Amino acid sequence: MSTLVTTGVPSAQDIAGVTPPEERRARGPYATIECFQPIPCDPCHHSCRFGAIQEFEDINDIPKMDWSKCTGCALCVAACPGLAIFVVDETYSETECLIAMPYEFVPLPEKGQPVKLTDRAGIVVADGIVQRVVAGRKPAGTPVVWVSAPKRLATVVRGFILRKEG
Amino acid sequence: METGRSSCKTRIEDHPILDFPARKEVTFTWEGQELRGYEGEPIAAALHAAGIKVLHTSHKSKRPRGFFCAIGNCSSCLVVVNGVPNVRACTEKLREGMRVQRQEGTGPAPRSRE
């Protein structure tokens, strides 16, 4: 039984299945879709203007990526109702990667703000910095926040917490 | 701060999705104590915002009761309003000057209110 259904945290195997091959990771930003169960849902496919999320034959299909078409635009990140899609750019700098995450909380962080980076269990794993905030229109939209993180944590960091003020 | 908002921390001021527009504040009493709430919100919401959760005591075992369903289904939230018992605090709207009291026991059936 995968840890996904006992704890909510996908297993290493689950993650490996949605991470592109090394050479693609080295080429630029890519989306990774952490949606592992057949559920009646398809907005991700329709949100991608580049055809990188393959068409669904059945509404319950598990989304499949064509990474050769993905530009890392992160439109799908804001569109997915399951908040299951992230964009990772491992070419950001020598030591850091960029990770785009959906963030439906207040207050929205600001560019340049330091944050605590968390993993899929909500455990703090490193420090990071907010690099970009795409606010999304309230109430319909979902804001997308891009943070920089240590490159070695590109497949680990999937959340952040704002440092408490005062 | 905006007008017409109480500063109580149980009130949600800022929400990522929802906006709670400022409403008219009214004064009412709970067990004789003066409180403020928003006109038209359920009595239970105003009381909860003021930190009051115990709304009545059960008639069998005299145990404290609060609301449970919040939509008028379960009658767990009965209070006395302006002397009238068996008013569901979760659906009855708050009005200026209401006198609200804790109800002891269940009293007659809720529908007897006129």
Add this chain to the structure above:
Amino acid sequence: MAVRTTELVIIGAGPAGICAALEAASHGVKTTLVDRGEELGGQLIKQTHKFFGWHKKSAGTRGVLIAKKLAEEVLNNENITLLNSTEALGYYDDGTLLVETPRGIDRVLGDRLIVATGASERMLLFPGNDLPGVYGAGAVQTLMNVHGVRPGDSVLMIGSGNIGLIVSYQLLQAGVRVAAVVEAMPTIGGYAVHASKIRRLGVPIMTRHTIKEAYGKEQVEGAVIWELDENWNGIPGTEKDLEVDVVCLAIGLTPLAELLWQCGAEMAYIPELGGFVPLYDETMETTRKGVFVAGDVAGIEEASTAMAAGRMAGLSAARSLGKVSDLDYSRLRNEIAGELEGLRSGPASAKILSGIAKMRAMLQSVKEAAAVSEAEPANQPANQPADQPANRPAKQAASEPAKEGDLAEAGARDSEAQGNNGSKSEEAVGA
């Protein structure tokens, strides 16, 4: 007492009732839509999250915004009369529906009736479950998402179905701490994406765990959880004391079918559909002629299916009033049936489909029995467990027997073992 006459009465303005009204009205049926709430939309007005489903339907749209759109369509439709803040009390043989409006009791006379009353929440037995601070998930949502009041500072969520997971997320969005989600079953009940979402935010989801007790003098001051063994018994020594001021119950919904019991529609206990449900055919008509159903009251499902089923009920009612041509009818019927089938094609719907199959088999045997002894009209609820009285009093929905191996049952055993002091279901529900 005012009397209103209309062609079609619909009780419940959730997604099912609204879509039934819009469909019927589109065929020119004069429709009266009754809801005890003030706002239109049923459960949707509390749902801040984006819904799944088909992109071309409302997938990716927040529940509150779907509600808003549906409400606008209703308000702009001249064939629909809305009676909000009005509770349906009973439906009688002469076609009278008694309703309680803010001004008093009224009668609504309609040629057809659609019951779309949705569901009510299951209660769980455990010591302290009657303390103020123990709230249903729906109540927590109503308080925080409709009225803008936080239910407390720190919450223990009972149940990891989609509702428990989604309401946990909504609590976090409202700035409330969620101490843990406990789940009696060995696996998480809801969709993994919802679970992962709150897990990423640091909320532990503890499978094979349940609440042992809630405690506090006048209201909840804390709760004890413990691990369950294979037989759903708590394991002594595994207790954890959580400092919470709210215990939120999200252990499942059961159809709110009082009006259907009361009007004599055949009912059956079908665990896959959430409890006692009416027997109904493909057109959504019950065994009581002219009375249709749709949405959660016909089986606990989703808003997407509730909307499609609502349309089907509205179409059938319009058809039986002679308002739809044969051609239009078969086209629309096939379209809606296809949509329902598509929505239910995934593994998550296997349970629903087997429940519907069971229900249809019962309906078939009831119809056959009725055909055999025409002299004896079938007015006894079909297939009732022996311990259920034939005519159950209204307002019992919330204390429905829980399905096998279900959280509720595990909890009920806990409290049996420890003596059940003042359970809420006994006093509060039977009012």
